[in-house]
Ligand SMILES: Nc1ncnc2c1ncn2[C@@H]1O[C@H](COP(=O)(O)OP(=O)(O)O)[C@@H](O)[C@H]1O
């Protein structure tokens with residue numbers, strides 16, 4: 001929550017969003033707003049960082065995103081025109097059955113693959129306009145990736161896995177070790193720095209992956225079914241951890257799931273089906289649904 005003081009009149013506004021005009025005297029608040037944004041980013045910069053100089057409300061936007069995979073002669077439409085606007089600092093869940101296009105959408109937003117048609121903007125930047133170097137820079141520093149199968153490097157320790165992206169970002173080795181330890185501490189694995197993935201449980205491996213996603217203080221975390229290989233309780237712990245990071249550092253989280261039980265953390269849910277946005281659910285509707293799910297669980301208990 002930022003407190004914005006109008007430079008022209010005594011009016012003070014408390015806001016989570018972006019206010020560019022004073023509601024009282026109509027003075028231009030853009031500069032004050034940017035200053036407030038910079039101050040907020042400074043304090044939370046060590047875990048995740050939104051170092052944009054703009055005040056775009058949306059950190060990710062897709063317009064008419066289509067992806068058709070070609071399998072020999074056969075064309076598989078995976079996305080059929082997806083428009084989504086994702087707000088800065090939002091915890092967004094993308095929900096849809098297996099094969100609905102969630103991973104394809106992630107690959108486009110994360111710059112891992114290119115759409116057949118349509119555009120994907122990160123802030124105001126059209127990713128299709130970036131050259132290979134710029135795209136690599138964006139992927140390395142702006143986005144942290146978490147996958148269902150953890151994707152840790154098996155011969156490396158937890159600390160080495162977490163510091164690897166820092167090497168690509170050109171961080172010095174002392175700073176790298178210190179930051180790697182801080183991040184592993186943050187995810188509750190301060191005592192497992194030198195364990196290799198096979199010496200860790202699934203939940204612990206995913207925690208290492210969460211720490212790795214934070215390596216270069218990203219503005220966005222993309223989590224593709226992060227709980228898909230975990231049992232219910234461990235999955236909930238990972239979602240709680242992501243929610244905490246979202247609340248404390250302001251990092252935007254976009255998480256794909258097909259598990260309804262994981263929706264509690266979400267600010268919004270985008271339901272996709274057959275490569276299209278089916279509907280968008282808001283927090284108030286999510287609260288209703290959680291109440292309903294909790295009720296159903298109580299009913300299941302033996303009488
Ligand atoms: N590399 C690929 N080549 C061909 N078809 C693919 C490829 N990746 C995904 N698909 C197809 O695209 C559709 C969407 O897949 P995907 O995005 O992986 O869905 P989800 O992540 O929701 O399970 C599916 O029909 C899938 O078979």
Ligand SMILES: [Mg+2]
Pocket residue numbers: 102103104224225
């Ligand atoms: Mg998938």
